[in-house]
Amino acid sequence: MHLINLLAILVPTCVLYRLKKRFTQLPLPPQPKGLPLVGHTFSTPSTNEWITFHEWSKELGTNILYLNVTGQSMIVLSSAKVAIDLLEKRSSIYSSRPYFPFHVDLMGAGFNTVLLNYGETWRRHRRLQHAFFGSSASSNYRTKIARTVHSLLGRLIEDSKDFKAQVQLFAGDTLISLCYGLDIATREGRRYHEVFLEGDKALLESAISGSFLVDFLPFLKYIPEWMPGAGFQTKARLWRGVIQEMIKLPFNATKENMETGNCPPCFVCTSLGSTGQKLQGPDLEDNVLSAAGSLFSAGVETTVSIICSCILGLLERPEVLQRAHEELDRVVQPGQLPDFNDQPSLPFVTAIAKESLRWRNVAPLGVAHYIEVEDEYEGYRIPKKSVVMVNQWALLHDEEIYPDPFAFKPERFMNGDVYNHETKDPEFACWGFGRRICPGRYLAFDAIWLTIASLIHAFNIEKEIDENGTPIEPNPSYETGAVYGPESFPCRIKSRSGDFAKLVQAAIVQHAENSD
Template sequence: MPSSSLRALDALAAAAAVYLVKQLIDQWKERLPLPPGPPGVLLRLPFFGNMFNLPKHHEWIHYADWSREYKSDIVHFSVGREHVIVLNSAEAATDLFDKRSAIYSDRPWTTMSSELVGFGYWNIVFMPYSPQNPTLWRDHRRVFDRQMSPDGVKRFRPQETLAVHEMLRRLLAAPQDYADHARHMAGQTILSIAYGLDVKPTDDPYIKIGEIANDIVAATTVPGSWLVDALSFLKYVPAWFPGAGFKRQANEWRRVADAMLNEPFEITKAAMAQGTARDSVTALLLQELEDGPDRAYKERLIKGATAIMYGAGSDTTVVVIENFFLAMTLYPQVLARAQAEVDRVVAGQRLPDFDDQPSLPYITAILKELLRWQQVDTLAVPHKVTEDDVYRGYFIPRGSTIIGNAWAILHDEKTYPDPHTFKPERWLLPDGSLDPDAKDPTPFFGFGRRLCPGRHLATESMWLSLACIIATFSISKACDEDGNEITPEIVYNTALLSHPAPFPTVVLPRSRGHEASIRDL
């Protein structure tokens, strides 16, 4: 037999052997158990899975409880035919999201949020890897990362400082509206940086669009919250059909999402054509573009990146500041120590600024503890695994949604003793300096390759806000009609971004001198 024929037979035999080995491995994997979890319901209709017995609120706590009940830090449930795996420990999250990031970094495509509302087409937070354009997500991320590096965000400090000082003036005028002032500050910062836009003192339309868009994200991204996510064929039901309220709602929400994506971008683009545009990320990136066949594609990348700055960068800062007022109301000794620290540095002669950060480690520790104590994003944004996998003897099917329970990880008593108590000291050494070995609350910003690229800008804005409020205002418990102090309850809403429920507190300038320093800004 000719040698060429022998080589062909050898190649065929090798291919057959590889195929058989793969089949045996696949069969072995499929015989392995899924991670433990609650049983499904409606046994006569097994394709519903756990759809009707999932927790309706505070899912992160229920998922952590399942770990204790089933004695496993990874648990499983199903929504329709889709598998969902929840990781309730830092070890499991690191093993899968970091060490196996090559297959655990995709995003699930949900019919309601990704498709009908449209976030999956341009929002890099929710964008899956695209088989049609494998570089689409990476191209978006590259544009974002160029602007949001640790050193790169420092050029935005003047805008951040102006917005924080404006928040102090607004807080002086109406201290009970601190959440609204935080939202205005965050919106002013982001709109100025991303688009070079000024905002109105009240009822700014673009701040409102961003707020509504974040509410839409929260309403559409919780697994099991929309039947159309499990039964995707329902997307073809006409909006006028009885029972198709989800379709009408999606159409309304998509208009808001499109407005957030397009309107500020087009305003900046028009201002550039007229020569009146202010410095901004959008203007800078558009100026760098060269004409060519890929210009429209690159504009799309810029538009998506700046819209993410606009949307994701605002609400997170608001929730952290809300949590700060709650923590200072509940833990007055923390505020007193922070004020003593800032007074030693600025001596009441000026407001703290970014240059003071190395001299204010306790305020930095307060921020770290805020990110740990009550997370903005308790469950992070879900990932999707792109290949069948085996972990600790459990089978994880390709296409499963993988949720990192940031709340459970950051409330692990082994890593954070007494986790429900607000303790900035856990981030410090005995001499009061920051502990370089303390495990930072990075799950607050997501996991693995999907770690939030805007985290450096967000933490800078948060830090300056806290430092300036601590320097100038007192925060204390309110009293009832009989003069008894009211201790706020710690109650949070259920959403992708979890806000504390309104609570009573008293916010006043620390002295007439501090009040005057704010008025003189």
């Protein structure tokens, strides 16, 4: 009996030892030359890293790159096959997130679904989000999207000088309506939008790579705020207050509306109701609070980036705008604005939307995954506790898939006047991979498509003119951080005619009447 017990201990131990020895004998994936001890810390750029990573991958002839940055193992994947093999086929071990002490412990952003480690709390968030934003459910909210799109058109007719701010207001309006059933047209609603923008700005600034040393040296989180060099503690305290207000203020307003029976269908209302009760137990309210705040923070700036990049592309290629005008004028009935029923008959507008996702993709390196166990892939050792990133920029600018990849060319998705389904849909990479793929991707594309169709149908989009009558070439810098998007640039957005302005106003009035 003792022998049996001894064997029961020794056999698994020997197997684990052999496996560990096998792993440690495997080579790491190819890596650029580094320095002793610090590895690639000083050769890794802090901006546009995806370009450098892609160059290194090409030089080394690999689609799986290894880096050592301040002692942290990093794996960069540069092909869809490798991303699918690891992040989807082995998703049970590749679905965690790296730990960021500044965000989670100091700033209070650990509520965010995007940052949550793979576990039960994350699963609860995703069940709630999928029930509301999944492919079968997202079409139920197209009327809300149409209302916010038409409101955007109305504001641009009145004032298009700072069109980026108007697009930002539209994105916030859409998500506040969908998540909380609130309307930014009211004084209270505008306050919710302002609070969200403050919180979102804090999240974006804090997400800039390498901003806080505490993320690399976690013990620094214990340094008191009054000590020299602890300015990050002050920032974290201030941002924590902003973020708490961001997630609690609209949530509490929605709960009050539910108590008075005055809550339109929205994520919070639905999730706190019978649908949510079926999905989870007594901690439902905390999960709904966090999941709703996560959806807003993930959706606003990404939408703004895609729409503004689309406008930039149309300025560079006025013939694309002209072709889209012709298609819309041919398909959309006189006296109407585009709607989702027109989508099958507007393949070139869809091609513009797809190219807008691809051309200046909003998350060049996606959101980092994390593997807590040792793994092997194609003879290479993937060290445990490695950060794993997909170079989405490289995938979406692959010359073999998208010839002339740095040009804005919606026609790459067309075969004559018919949408070309043989061209790889950029959605294979732009929403992420595996179990951490964007839960709101169906609804997001609906909003992007209708916004682009409506903007093109209602407006002429042209380069701004200087005092000498010379067109101003837009050449905006792109902000780097959690979201890659253009800074404001000069542009003229003018109604194509008075008839279009009247159509927009009539649509806005109709939405208001239907909501009464």
